[in-house]
Amino acid sequence: xxxxxxxxxxxxxxxxxGPRWLFVLLxxxxxxxxxxxxxxxxxxxxxxxxxxxxxxDIMYHSSLEDVYVxxxxxxxxxxxxxxxxxxxxxxxxxxxxxxLNGTPLSDAEQQAYRIEGYESISIxxxxxxxxxxxxxxxxxxxxxxxxxxxxxVTFVRQWGVPGVSRVQVGSISGEEILVEVVQExxxxxxxxxxxxxxxxxxxxxxxxxxxxxxYTADILAILKEKGVRATxxxxxxxxxxxxxTTAAIEAAGCEVMSHTxxxxxxxxxxxxxxxxxTAEAFEVLRDYAGINTTVIRxxxxxxxxxxxxxxxxxxxxxxxxxxxxxxWELPGAEAIIANCTTGVSSGDIILMHDGGGDRSQDIEAxxxxxxxxxxxxxxxxxxxELMASDYRIPEEVARQYAPMPEGYExxxxxxx
Ligand SMILES: [Zn+2]
Numbered sequence: 113x114x115x116x117x118x119x120x121x122x123x124x125x126x127x128x129x130g131p132r133w134l135f136v137l138l139x140x141x142x143x144x145x146x147x148x149x150x151x152x153x154x155x156x157x158x159x160x161x162x163x164x165x166x167x168x169d170i171m172y173h174s175s176l177e178d179v180y181v182x183x184x185x186x187x188x189x190x191x192x193x194x195x196x197x198x199x200x201x202x203x204x205x206x207x208x209x210x211x212l213n214g215t216p217l218s219d220a221e222q223q224a225y226r227i228e229g230y231e232s233i234s235i236x237x238x239x240x241x242x243x244x245x246x247x248x249x250x251x252x253x254x255x256x257x258x259x260x261x262x263x264x265v266t267f268v269r270q271w272g273v274p275g276v277s278r279v280q281v282g283s284i285s286g287e288e289i290l291v292e293v294v295q296e297x298x299x300x301x302x303x304x305x306x307x308x309x310x311x312x313x314x315x316x317x318x319x320x321x322x323x324x325x326x327y328t329a330d331i332l333a334i335l336k337e338k339g340v341r342a343t344x345x346x347x348x349x350x351x352x353x354x355x356x357t358t359a360a361i362e363a364a365g366c367e368v369m370s371h372t373x374x375x376x377x378x379x380x381x382x383x384x385x386x387x388x389x390t391a392e393a394f395e396v397l398r399d400y401a402g403i404n405t406t407v408i409r410x411x412x413x414x415x416x417x418x419x420x421x422x423x424x425x426x427x428x429x430x431x432x433x434x435x436x437x438x439x440w441e442l443p444g445a446e447a448i449i450a451n452c453t454t455g456v457s458s459g460d461i462i463l464m465h466d467g468g469g470d471r472s473q474d475i476e477a478x479x480x481x482x483x484x485x486x487x488x489x490x491x492x493x494x495x496x497e498l499m500a501s502d503y504r505i506p507e508e509v510a511r512q513y514a515p516m517p518e519g520y521e522x523x524x525x526x527x528x
Contacts (some may be wrong), residue, residue: 159229173226176210176217180235190238194285195245206238244283247291252277254297255527258417259304264461265499266415267429267509271520272300300523302420306434308459309501316490317461317498318342318481319433321371321409322468324350324357330475331466332364338482341365343495345409345431348373348393350467351400358401367494367512369407369431370394375468377412378419386422394426404513407431407495417526425522428514431495433463437474440465445476452477453484459498 158169163183170179190205210217211234217225254272275297279288309315320331323346335342344361346368351358361368372378372389373396381389390408397403406428410419413432420427437452452462462481464474482492493501499510508514516522 159227161227161229161231161233163233164235170227172229176212176222176225176227176233179227179233180208180210183235185235187235188237190240192284193240193242194287195242195280195282195289196285196287198285198287200243200284205241208238209236210234211236243285245280246283247278247280249294250277250279250288251275252293252297253525254521254523255299255525256417256421256523257299257301257527258420259302261304262416262432263304263306264434264459265307265429265431265495265505266302266304266420267499267505268300268427268514268516269303269506269509270298270301271516272523273298273519274521299527300520302417303504305502305504306459307498307502307505309498310503311501313491313501314458314489315493315498315501316456316458316485317493317495318464319345319409319431319461319495320464320466320474321345322347322350322375323466324354324361325467325471327471327475328354328357328361328466331471331478332360332366334475334478334482335366336364338479340482340492341367341494342492343367343369343431344466345369345371346397347371347375347467348389348396349375351393351396355400358397358403362401362403367496368397368401368403369405369409369495369512370397371409372411375411377414378410378422379414379416383418383422386419387424387426390423391426406514407512421523421526423522425516425520428509428511428516429499431461434460435462437462437464437477439471439474439477440469442470442473445473445480448473448477449480449484452481453488456485456488456490458490459502461495461498 155172157172159172160167160169161179163179164185166183168179168183170182187208189203189207191199192201192204194200210222212225213232252275254274259266276294278291278294280291281288318340320342323344344366346358348370358368370393373393374389376385376389378386378389394405397405406426408427409431415430435452435456437448439448465471466474496510496512499505
């Protein structure tokens with residue numbers, strides 16, 4: 113044995129490469145690292161799927177969107193349509209549709225799906241899509257049904273009541289489609305007649321427009337002396353100036369109705385102006401003279417269904433005339449008498465004036481007009497009495513004051 117041989121003993125503490133437990137720990141870390149890495153690589157491995165018959169390698173757990181992008185297949189998107197079938201946006205529909213292993217997938221299923229491997233995917237053009245919609249209730253307003261022809265007295269035959277319908281409303285287009293009529297509206301119906309007493313009486317109505325004025329008292333005096341009752345269509349602007357005279361007309365047994373506020377031509381006014389001219393005149397008659405009426409004589413006789421619409425339910429009747437005295441031409445008392453007493457039929461309404469100019473010829477003519485018509489067998493009544501005498505005019509509106517009853521609605525559109 114070589115003397116030089118010296119067995120060497122190492123103390124554990126002298127170990128140059130560190131203690132043994134450190135080896136174990138390092139080994140564990142390496143093993144764990146390898147395991148984690150292995151799992152990571154396993155999870156990030158590529159798998160094979162077929163899309164439209166082509167094989168594509170794609171990472172495990174990819175989305176279908178990823179497969180679609182990786183495949184290079186370019187399906188055409190569908191279009192977006194409104195509820196009534198109008199194109200809202202070309203290409204705004206479904207982007208594409210996917211059939212997975214023979215089963216079509218909904219959008220949500222497409223979103224949620226993750227690739228496992230070996231799927232057979234078929235991607236096709238997107239379908240057309242209709243916008244979202246909801247069904248809501250709509251109030252169907254009543255329409256205004258005009259008379260077939262305008263005669264002396266136009267009146268509300270039937271007040272309007274709204275109906276209810278259910279409509280489908282497109283969320284993007286705003287289009288509305290009628291689904292169901294829950295309740296039909298009741299239209300507001302106007303009618304127009306030349307009233308004649310249903311009992312065969314022979315009657316005539318004297319009417320005076322554009323007052324009150326300084327001439328009104330003289331006319332009232334003649335009517336009183338003759339025992340005649342007439343109807344005065346007063347201008348709101350004149351009533352404000354002559355409130356006592358206005359009240360005196362009714363005190364004399366005559367009747368006051370409205371000639372609107374300012375004598376405008378309502379074929380040339382806005383809806384708002386027509387409403388104001390009508391409604392304010394009724395208020396002025398009530399506030400200045402204590403007179404309630406819902407009947408007008410339109411200035412110049414100009415009042416069509418659109419004027420009626422603008423009146424907003426403040427009116428019950430519009431009254432024009434059959435016989436024109438033509439007193440505004442100042443033709444002399446004899447001509448006025450002839451105009452008012454020639455060719456008169458029962459139920460005729462005669463137009464004269466107690467304001468708006470020099471009315472001395474009317475005052476001069478009035479007594480003889482009354483006498484001559486009486487000689488012809490006529491009885492003098494007022495406009496509301498004439499309306500009440502004709503069975504064709506409903507009792508509820510054959511009055512000087514017949515406001516729209518509770519529960520009804522005035523139309524905002526004229527029936528075509
Ligand atoms: Zn007038």
